[in-house]
Amino acid sequence: MKRSQIQLISAMLIFGSLGLFVRQLTLSSALIAFFRAAIGGCFLFLYQCLRRKPPRLPQSRKSRISLLISGILLGSNWVFLFEAYRLTTVSIATLCYYLAPILVALFVLFRSRRFSGKAALLLILGLTGLCLLINPGSALGIHPGLGIGLGLIAALMYAGIILINPYFKEVEGLDSSCLQLLIAAAVLLGYLLTQPALWNGLEISLSQWGLLLLLGIVHTGLAYALYFSALPRLDSTTAAFSSYLDPVSAIFFSVIFLHEQLNAIQLVGAVLILGTSWRLSRLEKEAGLPKKTSS
Numbered sequence: 001m002k003r004s005q006i007q008l009i010s011a012m013l014i015f016g017s018l019g020l021f022v023r024q025l026t027l028s029s030a031l032i033a034f035f036r037a038a039i040g041g042c043f044l045f046l047y048q049c050l051r052r053k054p055p056r057l058p059q060s061r062k063s064r065i066s067l068l069i070s071g072i073l074l075g076s077n078w079v080f081l082f083e084a085y086r087l088t089t090v091s092i093a094t095l096c097y098y099l100a101p102i103l104v105a106l107f108v109l110f111r112s113r114r115f116s117g118k119a120a121l122l123l124i125l126g127l128t129g130l131c132l133l134i135n136p137g138s139a140l141g142i143h144p145g146l147g148i149g150l151g152l153i154a155a156l157m158y159a160g161i162i163l164i165n166p167y168f169k170e171v172e173g174l175d176s177s178c179l180q181l182l183i184a185a186a187v188l189l190g191y192l193l194t195q196p197a198l199w200n201g202l203e204i205s206l207s208q209w210g211l212l213l214l215l216g217i218v219h220t221g222l223a224y225a226l227y228f229s230a231l232p233r234l235d236s237t238t239a240a241f242s243s244y245l246d247p248v249s250a251i252f253f254s255v256i257f258l259h260e261q262l263n264a265i266q267l268v269g270a271v272l273i274l275g276t277s278w279r280l281s282r283l284e285k286e287a288g289l290p291k292k293t294s295s
Helices: 003-016 018-022 029-050 061-087 090-097 100-111 117-133 144-168 173-193 206-233 236-243 245-257 264-287
Strands: none
Touching (some): 003 018, 003 206, 003 245, 018 061, 018 090, 018 206, 018 245, 029 061, 029 173, 061 090, 061 144, 061 173, 090 144, 100 117, 100 144, 100 264, 144 173, 236 245
């Protein structure tokens, strides 16, 4: 196996284990998202400086505005996703979140006027998968309706990030991720300052700090570095196929370590969602889909 393949697989497995650690944190979702963005952004900034490639802002005004919007979406998307992890299961939240590539593909196909009967059928299959996933006879968490809703909002925001990213092509992948993280951290900090109830008098234990550092350094800084180091050396098919290790491993880890369960109907729903996403990715290549970013 090539080094680049090992790097990409490692990044996907790290992303897939994210929900396990978020569930162990007792802080608010906004605080977790802030620390992940701040620590991860600083890690990538130092990493790029050590490589003598310090991140630089794009020159054009359009690119800067696009970068700012994507950073805001990134921070907001994490808040909704982390809250979805709490309110429903990690498996369900992950699969709802993974509707984002389907939303992007459909947008691109509509925009290019290539929305065919095949695309419509795939959309129906994807929605059927979501319905099977949230069937009433299964364990869906403490507040499943709200959790699923937040997961879908996170998916919409993630889709927005994917669609916006091509508008600042002058900044390479790792640099843009670093800047997005720092922008997300700044925006979340501003939000937290207006919500003192979320942090006033808060005491963070040593174990919680350890988890926050793990999320920032390993699940963000290291995972992003592995992901963007591997992509240029892999063909698009290998990269696309490997990216599905993220949701699959997230489900596997949640079943093994969190003792969550997916019944037979939900497993069919999961297969429909991931299968629809994969099949649409083949159609969207013809229409010129923007590159997918990391989680």
